[in-house]
Amino acid sequence: MRAEAGVVAAAALLALAPLALGNPYVLLILILANLYVGFAASWDILAGYAGQFNFGQALFVGAGAYAAGFLAGRLPAVLGLAAAALVAAGLALLIGLPCLRLRHAYLSLVTLVAPLILERLVFTFRGITGGEYGITLEPFAGRLGLFYITLAYALGTVLILHRLGRGRLGLTLLAIREDDVAAQAAGVAIVRYKLAAFVLCAAFAGVGGGLYAHALGAVAPVAFSLDVSFAIIAMGAVGGMGTIIGPALGAYGLTLAGESLRGVEHARGILYAAILLAAVLFLPDGIMGALAARRTAVQATAVKASA
């Protein structure tokens, strides 16, 4: 599969990056980019395939981060990450069961505010969560090790979800996105499928959240922030929803672009919001969509030319 081969090749290239850029700060940026690839790709299976817009991916990232953060030092990191996935998936079920039945706009609003609520809970139970100071933890690997692990996470997430997307699950989700009434008339149990997409999205994001905690050595309520959720949406929208690979590209692109603005407070937030607005207005299918459209147009002209 050409696209997947491309992804593996890109990952292989990235694997060589530390040799060229030994700077630990740059390594951290790349780690974050890797993580955002996972966040955006998992977001896409829900938003791009099932058509359910999740405005609060940070909920799963943060939940995974806190879960792994608590268990760091108490359990092996692998179990901590598994717990992160389970906690995030559990939240997805908790929210999804009542809300996926509803008109999809309502789910969007619920996902928008859910991280806010969790943030409040974190502040309220500050004895356990450390409140605004959060918790610190001993990362289970050094920065270089984490770079490779997060790279593997990004690659794995993209490949697995891309495969699922091309398979029966993806097809069914796309049908639900196109017309869920027609999908039901075709015998599809739409709630079950939407829930599956929601849980997948949450689980992969949760694992990434756990890795995020280790990468930073700390977890704070900022993990639930709207900025995180919106950055992910911007990455997905710009990259091209419904492709998994598009959002992965968007994640790398926007993380690196965002870094260049690190100096100016909130400039990054404005950038992401403006990009998102522009994407939704002018490029609704993202870059992947624009490329696909150009390819189809090129093919059409080629056909006409040879006719």
Next chain:
Amino acid sequence: MALLEVNGLTKRFRGVTALDGVSLQVEAGEAVGIMGPNGAGKTTLYNVVSGFVAADAGSVRLRGEEIAGLSPNRVVAKGLARTFQVPRPFRRLSVAAHLEVVRPAGGAPTDRDRTATEAVLALVGLGGKANEAAGTLSQGELKRLEVARALAARPSLLLLDEPFAGLGPAEIPGLSALLRRLHGEGMTLLIVEHKLRELMALVQRVVVLDYGCVIAQGPPEGVVRDPRVLAAYLGTT
């Protein structure tokens, strides 16, 4: 035991009574037409029978089993499939994909068996278009895709909602032949249709609805001459 038994079906929407105690039966192997002026409740009837709308009262039995209240996909699993008056394609999916998504009666997913898909597409005359995006099809082709998608569910009973609406004179004979062939092969059909000539060529019996009530039933030639039916269509009280 009739294949489909609808008894005393009632549905009200915000003060409008769309269905008022509708009862009808369809035997296995029959082709039955449903007629009535706009707003008579035909689509509501379909929506209730296929599980998209919950009735306020009454029952719907398929092969003796109560299916009222089941969600639409469960109704399909029981063997009842429907088309929509205005086709509802999955615009960005290919024609073949439309059939691959279907969960047929019995509930088990189809193996993505190209041969079976191709057979159904050939049956409806869309054989050459398997890989085209549904968004590029003509109205007539979309209508046939609706039928193909419903057929892929391997139903015992097929509910068609105005299959001939919006079709040009070139496209009607093809669809008519297809439906006649399906019926000939044993499929039970329920057809809502305004185009009398096409309907009468297909069905043995017609049920006429007006204001949510069954006002006449019987062989098509008799029903269309029934004064109550004429009054309903022409608007005299």
Next chain:
Amino acid sequence: MLADILVFGVVWGAIYAVLALGFSIIYGVARILNLCHGALYMASSYLIYIAIATLHWPFALAALAALALVGGYGMAFYRGVVQPMRGSHTRVLVASAATAILLQEIAFWVFGPEARYVPSVLQGEALVGGVVVTYQQLATVATALIAMGAVWLFLGRTRAGRALRAVAQDPEVAALSGIHVEGTYLLAMGLSAALAAVAGALVAPFLTVAPDMGWSPLLTAFAIVVLGGMGSIGGTVAAAFLIAFVEMATAFYVAPQLRDAATFVVMIAALTWRPQGLFGKGVAA
């Protein structure tokens, strides 16, 4: 304690009712779940702050300016952003969210994260039925009631108001009766934004003004609309006071930060078990 809950419940109920009414109008008429509604409320508060702290305008003038600017912005937003994308609900949803974040980030950039203070307009308090109530609180509730009354009259007695109701019922039928549907959507957006502005103006003297102050009220407005506020002003008002009392009770008896959690739980419960709302006219699933 109980007296506090009562007083604050009434004040907040009034403010929430105005905000929720705006949210409910744009949703009811144009089927737009405007995720930017909270940001408009926030923008209004900041405009009040600028007018009072920097320009030293009287409150009434500041409020009118905020109303006009935010209302106008709402309409411009509809015309420039929403209208071109009317075919796709998803895109409109995302655009409204993106705009909300954009406004918030701009507020952060211009004003910084520190909260700003808008002084009370009226000083002094009175004893109402044995409970201490400030004049500011009374004026707030009165203003909110006047605003809602004005909207009620507008919807019921004017041609434009009837157009709004007709389009909310059925846009196609409304169009057939000669109503200019696109113009009606624009009006609905302007009215909705104006109401958000009123709520923002009313709340400014009570709360600190901060860039992220819009999200909790958005949640509350949605919860109110779910609980039975759509299509009926009475339902909105009743649900608004109900939710306000729930929030106040939670704040006083449990913990102040859990107000939103309480509203969230109420909303989820309503969506799960009674999506048509308490009064039967709410948002159905």
